[in-house]
Amino acid sequence: MSWHKTPITLLAKALEAKQVSSTELTQYFLDRIAAGKVFNAYLDVNPELSLAQAAHADALRAAGKAGKLTGIPIAHKDVFVTRGWKSTAASKMLENYQSPFDATVVANLGMPNEANSHGAGMVCLGKTNMDEFAMGSSNENSAYGPVLNPWNTDYVAGGSSGGSAAAVAAGLAPIATGTDTGGSIRQPAAFCGLTGIKPSYGRVSRYGMIAYASSLDQAGPMGKSAEDCALLLSAMSSHDPRDSTSLADSGEDYSRYLNQPWREGNSNSAKPLEGLRIGMPKEFFAEGLSAEVAQSVQAAAKLLEGLGAQIIEVSLPKTKLSIPVYYVLAPAEASSNLSRFDGVRYGYRANAYRDLNDMYKKSRTEGFGSEVKRRILIGTYVLSHGYYDAYYLQAQKIRRIIAADFQTAFQHCDVILGPVAPDVAWRLGDKSKDPLQMYLEDIYTLSANLAGLPAMSAPCGFNSKSLPIGMQLIGNYFSEGKLLQVAHQYQQASDWHLRQAGEVA
Amino acid sequence: MQWEVVIGLETHTQLQTQSKIFSGASTRFGAGPNTQACPVDLALPGVLPVLNRAAVEHAIRFGLSIGAKIAPVSIFARKNYFYPDLPKGYQISQYEIPVVLGGSLEILVGEEVKVIELTRAHLEEDAGKSVHEEGFIGPHGEASSGIDLNRAGTPLLEIVTEPVMRSAAEAVAYAKTLHSLVVWLGVCDGNMQEGSFRCDANVSVRPMGQKEFGTRCEIKNLNSFRFLEEAIQYEIRRQIELIEDGGTVVQETRLYDPDRGETRSMRSKEDANDYRYFPDPDLLPVVIDDAWIAAVRETMPALPAQLRQQWQSEFGLSLYDAQLLTQDRDTAKLFEALLAMVGKPLAKAAANLIAGEFASSLNRAGMSASASPLQAAQLAPLLQRVADGTISNKIAKDIFAIMWDEALSGNAMSTVDQIIEAKGLKQISDSGALETIIDSVLAANQKSVEEFRSGKEKAFNALVGQIMKASQGKANPGQVNELLRKKLS
Numbered sequence: 001m002s003w004h005k006t007p008i009t010l011l012a013k014a015l016e017a018k019q020v021s022s023t024e025l026t027q028y029f030l031d032r033i034a035a036g037k038v039f040n041a042y043l044d045v046n047p048e049l050s051l052a053q054a055a056h057a058d059a060l061r062a063a064g065k066a067g068k069l070t071g072i073p074i075a076h077k078d079v080f081v082t083r084g085w086k087s088t089a090a091s092k093m094l095e096n097y098q099s100p101f102d103a104t105v106v107a108n109l110g111m112p113n114e115a116n117s118h119g120a121g122m123v124c125l126g127k128t129n130m131d132e133f134a135m136g137s138s139n140e141n142s143a144y145g146p147v148l149n150p151w152n153t154d155y156v157a158g159g160s161s162g163g164s165a166a167a168v169a170a171g172l173a174p175i176a177t178g179t180d181t182g183g184s185i186r187q188p189a190a191f192c193g194l195t196g197i198k199p200s201y202g203r204v205s206r207y208g209m210i211a212y213a214s215s216l217d218q219a220g221p222m223g224k225s226a227e228d229c230a231l232l233l234s235a236m237s238s239h240d241p242r243d244s245t246s247l248a249d250s251g252e253d254y255s256r257y258l259n260q261p262w263r264e265g266n267s268n269s270a271k272p273l274e275g276l277r278i279g280m281p282k283e284f285f286a287e288g289l290s291a292e293v294a295q296s297v298q299a300a301a302k303l304l305e306g307l308g309a310q311i312i313e314v315s316l317p318k319t320k321l322s323i324p325v326y327y328v329l330a331p332a333e334a335s336s337n338l339s340r341f342d343g344v345r346y347g348y349r350a351n352a353y354r355d356l357n358d359m360y361k362k363s364r365t366e367g368f369g370s371e372v373k374r375r376i377l378i379g380t381y382v383l384s385h386g387y388y389d390a391y392y393l394q395a396q397k398i399r400r401i402i403a404a405d406f407q408t409a410f411q412h413c414d415v416i417l418g419p420v421a422p423d424v425a426w427r428l429g430d431k432s433k434d435p436l437q438m439y440l441e442d443i444y445t446l447s448a449n450l451a452g453l454p455a456m457s458a459p460c461g462f463n464s465k466s467l468p469i470g471m472q473l474i475g476n477y478f479s480e481g482k483l484l485q486v487a488h489q490y491q492q493a494s495d496w497h498l499r500q501a502g503e504v505a
Numbered sequence: 506m507q508w509e510v511v512i513g514l515e516t517h518t519q520l521q522t523q524s525k526i527f528s529g530a531s532t533r534f535g536a537g538p539n540t541q542a543c544p545v546d547l548a549l550p551g552v553l554p555v556l557n558r559a560a561v562e563h564a565i566r567f568g569l570s571i572g573a574k575i576a577p578v579s580i581f582a583r584k585n586y587f588y589p590d591l592p593k594g595y596q597i598s599q600y601e602i603p604v605v606l607g608g609s610l611e612i613l614v615g616e617e618v619k620v621i622e623l624t625r626a627h628l629e630e631d632a633g634k635s636v637h638e639e640g641f642i643g644p645h646g647e648a649s650s651g652i653d654l655n656r657a658g659t660p661l662l663e664i665v666t667e668p669v670m671r672s673a674a675e676a677v678a679y680a681k682t683l684h685s686l687v688v689w690l691g692v693c694d695g696n697m698q699e700g701s702f703r704c705d706a707n708v709s710v711r712p713m714g715q716k717e718f719g720t721r722c723e724i725k726n727l728n729s730f731r732f733l734e735e736a737i738q739y740e741i742r743r744q745i746e747l748i749e750d751g752g753t754v755v756q757e758t759r760l761y762d763p764d765r766g767e768t769r770s771m772r773s774k775e776d777a778n779d780y781r782y783f784p785d786p787d788l789l790p791v792v793i794d795d796a797w798i799a800a801v802r803e804t805m806p807a808l809p810a811q812l813r814q815q816w817q818s819e820f821g822l823s824l825y826d827a828q829l830l831t832q833d834r835d836t837a838k839l840f841e842a843l844l845a846m847v848g849k850p851l852a853k854a855a856a857n858l859i860a861g862e863f864a865s866s867l868n869r870a871g872m873s874a875s876a877s878p879l880q881a882a883q884l885a886p887l888l889q890r891v892a893d894g895t896i897s898n899k900i901a902k903d904i905f906a907i908m909w910d911e912a913l914s915g916n917a918m919s920t921v922d923q924i925i926e927a928k929g930l931k932q933i934s935d936s937g938a939l940e941t942i943i944d945s946v947l948a949a950n951q952k953s954v955e956e957f958r959s960g961k962e963k964a965f966n967a968l969v970g971q972i973m974k975a976s977q978g979k980a981n982p983g984q985v986n987e988l989l990r991k992k993l994s
Binding site for chain 1: 547549551587592594644781782783786787
């Protein structure tokens with residue numbers, strides 16, 4: 001049985017029907033992980049721990065205590081701290097770091113126990129590679145080497161959740177968690193032919209997520225379909241008293257709209273999206289977008305139109321400014337968030353140093369990679385006395401304008417459709433020398449983070465080199481269920497998401 | 506030249522809460538190193554702060570007590586700097602918008618009442634502690650210092666005055682008044698040895714009459730009233746001498762060395778960190794609505810100033826006595842409890858007892874009122890027996906001393922009546938018995954009798970004294986007076 005091609009909705013059914021045990025399923029994926037090392041998707045795998053969890057899940061099922069997700073394996077981005085597996089954020093700074101606690105996301109999805117009675121019972125397969133501290137768009141900034149794209153190993157997998165994307169695309173995990181600060185779920189999902197969603201800010205607890213930019217970071221699922229993502233998101237999200245920015249009413253069933261028509265009472269099954277107004281921002285289709293991506297997204301729009309949706313043009317005039325705004329605010333927060341990595345209490349400490357300042361300097365110089373250092377420098381600069389008003393405050397003002405522009409657009413449409421990235425995955429090393437060039441790749445994804453809106457990526461085609469193309473759907477606050485509904489309806493009428501990367505191993 | 510001194514104080518008061526300001530770890534003092542530091546206090550990867558409501562309520566309580574404005578929305582910011590005992594590499598503190606704005610505190614300098622305006626009071630977290638001892642080894646075998654993070658995250662309220670104090674004495678009077686207020690409110694335990702209440706003093710001097718302030722120096726971390734006074738006095742002398750010798754004061758941070766009685770430069774303004782303050786994205790703005798303020802107000806005790814005023818006007822107490830009775834909440838509570846037992850007509854007597862024998866006994870024992878071995882229920886009969894004429898004031902003092910010693914030594918405690926009975930201290934009001942004593946005293950003091958008869962009023966008092974002595978203090982003084990007059994007329 002090709003369990004790696006099976007969506008988790010069907011894995012759940014197979015487990016329930018006792019066609020397969022969690023232990024068998026876990027071993028199956030552990031074997032695939034061992035055979036698929038070439039992708040460098042995982043940073044830490046611990047078969048013993050995974051199999052112990054699988055046995056626990058099987059016991060729960062035998063005792064009639066299994067939930068929907070119990071026993072299904074999952075891979076966690078290494079930005080989430082975990083007991084048992086190392087938590088490094090792909091940095092030398094945290095090489096061998098062991099967390100004494102699980103991130104709330106990990107606990108929500110993991111084995112239930114006294115301290116965590118509502119754990120969904122999923123089995124952790126290991127920790128996935130990423131750009132160091134989630135800073136990057138290609139997963140080339142990992143201290144442990146880049147992730148290769150399962151569709152073509154000469155190409156990047158995208159970032160920063162590149163390991164999670166490659167793991168699912170290569171069939172090394174049925175589904176994975178990711179985090180998205182400026183596109184880090186959506187872009188690698190697009191590059192690897194997956195579906196991924198970044199929920200509204202506050203839906204998913206950030207406790208135990210190693211912080212990059214606190215006001216932008218948000219976790220979400222990366223899987224094979226909107227349906228899989230809806231199922232996982234329902235279990236991931238919760239109100240968390242340990243995260244002050246966590247929403248009070250986060251626990252909801254994001255699958256509930258999937259098979260419903262957009263307009264209640266619409267019985268025309270050929271046009272399930274009738275009444276849906278899809279806005280296409282003209283700024284998302286301007287100069288810089290590759291023709292092949294534009295074509296695929298336009299074709300997707302056509303398909304959605306065929307399902308009854310109405311396509312209209314909208315405007316998000318400050319789209320271009322989202323890049324400078326993001327690259328002021330995110331580094332500002334990062335420069336402060338990463339101050340705790342000082343070599344004093346845990347993590348990397350330089351071997352030889354003269355005094356305290358020298359210890360700080362050497363530990364941080366040697367422990368951080370160059371992109372992380374670049375962002376710490378930018379962030380420190382924009383927060384400095386005399387520059388704060390000109391950069392940080394100004395960026396905050398524009399951030400509010402960007403959020404307001406979305407509200408204007410949502411007066412005319414229900415959902416926004418556009419590309420995820422200007423182009424498909426690029427060749428490894430192609431953009432590494434020019435960080436600015438890399439920053440420009442984030443142009444379509446940043447604004448949803450700046451506004452705190454839910455946004456998702458779903459496969460909508462391939463380019464001439466057979467690399468996946470993703471489309472992006474952006475919704476208004478707390479409309480995850482409706483976004484997933486649109487994507488699901490699209491996936492019912494298309495098969496892009498069912499295509500599999502060729503077997504390498 | 507005449508110099509005017511300008512002082513402003515910043516006081517860090519540790520708030521009395523069960524847990525830390527942003528984590529669930531205990532704030533108890535004195536536990537083993539790092540046993541009260543949870544992952545949040547250690548700033549492990551992935552942790553987030555959650556604001557402790559109780560800390561905010563203490564801030565509201567303090568703000569209300571000084572008539573300040575409680576900000577409807579206040580913001581926590583990050584103050585970024587590297588230091589080994591600062592685990593996150595930033596301190597969470599309120600910067601642009603603090604929770605308490607303005608307000609004022611009345612202080613008594615000598616006999617004079619002065620109003621000290623406050624600028625603000627803001628919430629923040631404390632840092633940990635570096636331990637510089639032998640024996641700490643780093644990960645590469647290198648000699649290191651130790652870090653104890655038990656104190657990291659302890660809630661602080663930093664209370665800042667306007668530069669309105671004009672002498673060290675005023676600064677100390679303010680600090681003492683503030684100290685007793687925050688302890689009174691239950692906001693702070695006031696323990697200065699443990700660092701629960703520490704002051705930074707901003708000191709400058711200017712020629713009398715000049716409008717502009719002189720350059721100020723900040724003296725950090727003064728954790729006793731004596732050090733505060735000494736440090737300010739030293740700093741004033743230093744600055745005046747410096748200027749008079751043709752020098753200029755440099756803005757800097759200084760430390761007071763109590764052993765040498767001088768302040769020393771710690772860092773100059775040029776070396777000051779750029780703290781790169783910005784709003785902490787992990788914390789929401791603190792929103793305080795009227796309902797919350799009202800609910801906190803409900804939990805507040807009557808304030809010392811209110812009680813002083815009330816007791817002065819209602820019972821005719823002196824400012825001094827009223828001040829003494831309201832120096833801390835336990836003393837005030839004792840007075841109120843005593844009052845409830847003996848009734849308002851004996852208010853003055855109750856005040857005298859507490860401000861007199863009681864206060865001096867506590868003083869001698871080096872105790873605070875909260876540790877007093879005697880309670881209102883034991884003291885009330887003492888006042889009542891004086892009032893009903895059973896004993897004299899003099900005897901009452903003796904009985905108090907007996908009770909105090911018994912209570913202090915932990916012996917089985919006698920009641921006032923038992924002591925009166927056992928020691929035969931009942932006042933002699935029987936005129937027959939008194940006359941017998943008077944007669945024998947008069948017989949033995951013919952000289953005084955003659956002096957009185959020749960017009961020396963003083964001799965009368967001497968005779969009364971002799972009679973009281975002969976009665977072992979038990980004679981009813983009023984009756985003695987009356988009977989003696991009669992006999993001598």
